[in-house]
Amino acid sequence: MKLQELSASERILLAEELWDSVAAEEHLFPVSEEQKKELDRRLANYSLDPEAGDSWENVRARISKP
Numbered sequence: 001m002k003l004q005e006l007s008a009s010e011r012i013l014l015a016e017e018l019w020d021s022v023a024a025e026e027h028l029f030p031v032s033e034e035q036k037k038e039l040d041r042r043l044a045n046y047s048l049d050p051e052a053g054d055s056w057e058n059v060r061a062r063i064s065k066p
Contacts, residue, residue, distance in 0.1 A: 003011060031039075045052070054062075 003014075006014065
């Protein structure tokens with residue numbers, strides 16, 4: 001059976017199962033100490049001002065410009 005023969009909901013379920021199978025092997029994607037520090041820094045900045053930054057729509061529009 002080809003993917004195109006599946007319904008949209010069946011393909012979504014398949015994608016979710018595939019993602020879950022990858023996520024279950026998190027040891028294959030180690031996060032370095034530097035990455036952890038950067039994530040902590042970003043989380044702290046967000047906690048201080050959750051309204052800072054830009055919406056996804058604005059970011060997408062900005063990066064999509066030629």
